[in-house]
Amino acid sequence: MSGAESEQNTSEQPPKKKGPSSGVYFKIFGYILTAGWIGFVLAASGGESSHPLFDYIFIVPLAGWIIGMLVARFIAKKSETNPS
Secondary structure, three states, rough: HHHHHHHHHOOOOOOOOOOOOOOHHOOOHHHHHHHHHHHHHHHHHHHOOOHHHHHHHOHHHHHHHHHHHHHHHHHHHHHHHOOO
């Protein structure tokens, strides 16, 4: 083996594993939390829309998704400015 071949082998990086990004897992987690919250509200209120907890059936998941999107944007910007 010549010196040029060994230099090429050491400078090559191993191939990255193919698979879903971490964002996909966070979306699935968000879907599960949303479904869990809606199920909890329906169970706690007995399905009655006059129950006080029923007022928050869609507000809480919406707020969670908005906060999650803001956090994801903040993390993405921070990782762009500080590559490690």
